[in-house]
Amino acid sequence: MRHRVAIVGAGPVGVTAALELARHGIASVVLDDKATVNDGSRAICLSRHSLEILQQLGVEAPFVAKGLGWTRGRTYFRDREIFRFEMPHSEQERFLPMINLQQQYIEKFLIDKAAESEPVELRWQSAVTGVSQDASGVSLEVSTPRATIASPATTCWPPTAPAAWRARHWASPCTARPTRAAT
Numbered sequence: 001m002r003h004r005v006a007i008v009g010a011g012p013v014g015v016t017a018a019l020e021l022a023r024h025g026i027a028s029v030v031l032d033d034k035a036t037v038n039d040g041s042r043a044i045c046l047s048r049h050s051l052e053i054l055q056q057l058g059v060e061a062p063f064v065a066k067g068l069g070w071t072r073g074r075t076y077f078r079d080r081e082i083f084r085f086e087m088p089h090s091e092q093e094r095f096l097p098m099i100n101l102q103q104q105y106i107e108k109f110l111i112d113k114a115a116e117s118e119p120v121e122l123r124w125q126s127a128v129t130g131v132s133q134d135a136s137g138v139s140l141e142v143s144t145p146r147a148t149i150a151s152p153a154t155t156c157w158p159p160t161a162p163a164a165w166r167a168r169h170w171a172s173p174c175t176a177r178p179t180r181a182a183t
C-alpha cells in the first residue's frame with residue numbers, strides 16, 4: 001500500500017497534523033500501536049494558542065464546552081500561599097488564556113473529528129517496528145495483532161513521530177531529513 005503521508009502515533013500531535021494536512025487537501029494514514037486513547041497521567045492544561053490552532057481545524061467547540069477555563073493561579077505550601085499569578089485576558093479575546101481538560105478528552109475530540117474526515121485514515125493496533133528508505137520512498141514495517149506487514153514505498157512524516165519512536169529510529173535516513181517527505 002502506498003500512502004502520500006504516514007504519521008506514526010495517534011496522540012495529540014499526530015492527529016492534529018493529520019487534520020491540518022486534510023485541511024490542505026492532503027490525505028494521510030495515522031498508525032498507532034494502541035487501540036484507544038492514552039490512559040495514563042498526561043496533559044491537563046491547554047493554552048489559548050492551542051485553542052486557536054484547534055479553531056483553525058474546526059474542532060474547538062467540544063474543547064470549550066467541556067474544558068474548565070481559568071485566568072489566575074495560586075500555589076500553596078501546606079496552608080501558606082507562596083505564589084500567585086494572573087494571566088492577561090480581555091473581552092477582545094475569543095478564548096480564555098487556559099482551559100483545563102484531561103488529555104483523554106483532547107485525544108477523543110481530535111479522533112472524533114479525524115474519523116469524520118475522509119482524507120484521514122486511522123489505523124489502531126498498528127505498531128511501526130521498522131523504517132527504511134530508498135529512491136522510491138520510505139517503507140514502514142507495521143506489526144498488527146494479525147500479521148507483520150512490510151509496506152513498500154510508503155511516505156514517512158518524521159516530524160510528527162512521537163519522542164519514543166524518534167529516539168529508537170534517530171539514525172534512520174527517514175529521520176535524518178525531517179523537513180522533507182519523500183513520495
Ligand SMILES: Cc1cc2nc3c(=O)[nH]c(=O)nc-3n(C[C@H](O)[C@H](O)[C@H](O)COP(=O)(O)OP(=O)(O)OC[C@H]3O[C@@H](n4cnc5c(N)ncnc54)[C@H](O)[C@@H]3O)c2cc1C
Nearest residue numbers: 009010011012013014032033041042043044045127128162
Ligand atoms: C504527567 C504529564 C503531564 C503533562 N501535562 C501537560 C499539560 O498540562 N499541558 C500540556 O500541553 N502538555 C502536558 N504534558 C505533555 C503532553 O502529554 C505531551 O506533550 C503530548 O502527549 C505529546 O503528544 P504526542 O502526540 O507528541 O505524543 P503522545 O501523546 O506520546 O502520543 C504518541 C502516540 O504514538 C503511539 N506510538 C508510540 N510509538 C509507536 C510506534 N512505534 N508505532 C505506532 N504507534 C506508536 C503511542 O502509543 C501514542 O498513542 C504532560 C505529560 C505528562 C506525562
